[in-house]
Amino acid sequence: MSVEDRYFEGLFAGSDDPWAFRQRWYEQRKRAITLASLPRRRYRAIFEPGCANAELSAALAECCDRLLCCDTASAAVALARTRLSLFDHAEVRHGRLPGDWPDESFDLIVLSEIGYYLDADDLQQVIRRAAQSLTADGQLLACHWRPTIDGCPLNARQVHDLLHEHLQLPRLVLHQEADFILELWSREPRSVAALEGLR
Template sequence: MSVTTPYFDQMFAGNDDPWAFRQRWYEQRKRAVSLAVLTRAHYASIFEPGCANGELSADLAARCDRLLCCDTASAAVTLAKKRLAGFSNVLVEQRRLPEQWPSEQFELIVLSELCYYLDAADLERLIDRCLEALAENGQLLACHWRAPIEGCPQTAEQVHALLHQRLRLHAVVRHHEEDFLLDLWSRDSASVARLEGLR
């Protein structure tokens, strides 16, 4: 069974940064690596489900015309709205995925520290929604912590293996460390140099 919303509500009870996104160098560096692997300086539209308190969202907002981010926990949505209040191109909503998937198309979908909370059936549904929502030039970025998480139905390895299998997109970047897995898939296989006409 996928992890339920009350689990995340409890995480945010009395704590506006339960994973220490702002304090830990690990988290700061992981965000920097995630942003660095993106092959485009700018995206027309980005979707970030599971945005938590909006730390990564703020970086993504600076890289796009329109950012939609969401979380299942109401406290996370409130915190993200506060964190992102200065960005006119951002919309923060409360959604439970994969059931409440948005109807828009996106050039980039970011699945950061989200998918191991889903069981295999829900993750398959979420991947299918991602494929339907990816624009013709769409990309998908996934990043997940490798250590076991109590109560999570899947590991990072299981998540990224299923993503790779079901997406059937070009694997543009594969950055795997002891602590986390980071992969970027794209409908287009062109490298950054090729996109800039250097090759």
């Protein structure tokens, strides 16, 4: 069973930034690495489930024509809507995965620190829905904290192994360090340099 909504509601009841996304250098640095890992300068449509208070979302909004975010915690949705209020092309919905996956297409889906809150069955449903939602040149980026999190059904390695197994797409980016793992898969297998005609 995936982690229940009350867990996340409890986190946001105590703080508007329960993971210290704004204050901690670790989070700021990871966000910069995430953005630098994107093979494109701009995307048509990005989907970021589990947006929390939208610190990463605000950065993603700068590089797309449409941004859709969602979160299962109503407090997070309210915070994200406030954070993204300056972006007319950004929308935040209240929803729980996998059931509330949007019936839309995206050329980038970002799963940041969300996969291990799902059990294996729910995560596989999310992966299937993501694969169906990706455009012909679509990409999926996943980034997760590597140490075990108490109460989570999966760890980062299990999440990324399931993604790699079930997406069955070329992997363009792999960044791994003691704290987190980041990978990006793409229907367009050519590298950034290859797309610019450099190889």
